[in-house]
Amino acid sequence: MDKLYRRTQILDLLKREAAATQGELCEKLARRGIRVTQATISRDIEEMGLIKTRAGYRLADSIDALPSAQPTLPIILKEFLREVRKASNLVVIKTHPGNAHSVAAALDAAEWPEVEGTVAGDDTVFVATDGTQEASRVRNRILDLVGP
């Protein structure tokens, strides 16, 4: 019936629990009231560009991609941050794999005055500032946000 809704649910589902086969995905969708056959899910997977690992289906890129409510920067940071370092006028943030983009996006959204821009890889974000001092300040603010 509602392809878009189903796919949103698929993404949401995969973020929370693993589904190693399309059949499994099918069952779990059914529990959410979505009844479709494995064939339909196969098509969804193709069009969504999901990838298959032995552990289960995953999004091609990062865990996010869902247009849902935005958790704020501190929440994102607490969730994904592993390490913060300064490198001259850059701040280097290490995140859990696949989540660099979320952190970078949250930082961008926060619009800190010292932050000139960000680049995200898979598990690392570079935050560009205008100078060494600014970089230090950004690093400190981040450390403040993640708490004691």
Added chain:
Amino acid sequence: MDKLYRRTQILDLLKREAAATQGELCEKLARRGIRVTQATISRDIEEMGLIKTRAGYRLADSIDALPSAQPTLPIILKEFLREVRKASNLVVIKTHPGNAHSVAAALDAAEWPEVEGTVAGDDTVFVATDGTQEASRVRNRILDLVGP
């Protein structure tokens, strides 16, 4: 016979040409003189942590999924590196398309003291260091590793 060699060939093959099914992979390996059945390849794929997309098999996007088949940094560099440049406190590494992440991961794993972090795109890695001198040193160490 030689599992390790076969897997090296699989990686090499996937870098150059697409293989959408295990059967296809099987054929292409055969052309390189490696004759195994699709079942063996299925096992290789599992142990190497490869992922399946509709377009073909690929290396996992997060290297941590690769069980230590640990090609060391010099090997990775020799294989993938195209160019190294310094840009202020950054080292910019150009790789063969699609392999930037492997190089970045290998660099991360090497834990060089001068390296504060890396970000990888498709064929480019930015390596952040804390200053111009450190960047030069990193560049030189990389050149040492690949050079004869």
Added chain:
DNA sequence: AAGTTAGTTGTATAATTTTGCATGGACAAA
């Protein structure tokens, strides 16, 4: 209304992948 087109899905089946089991080789201990 009737026809047309494009898009979505289920059914049935084809194609592909995974796996249980058996075989054979390498190596070590007896």
Added chain:
DNA sequence: TTTGTCCATGCAAAATTATACAACTAACTT
């Protein structure tokens, strides 16, 4: 040498995934 233990692999069956085709729907057009 003989025995036993790992592994790696092939074979074939089971499990999973992809797809051809037909049915249906919604939105238009004539």
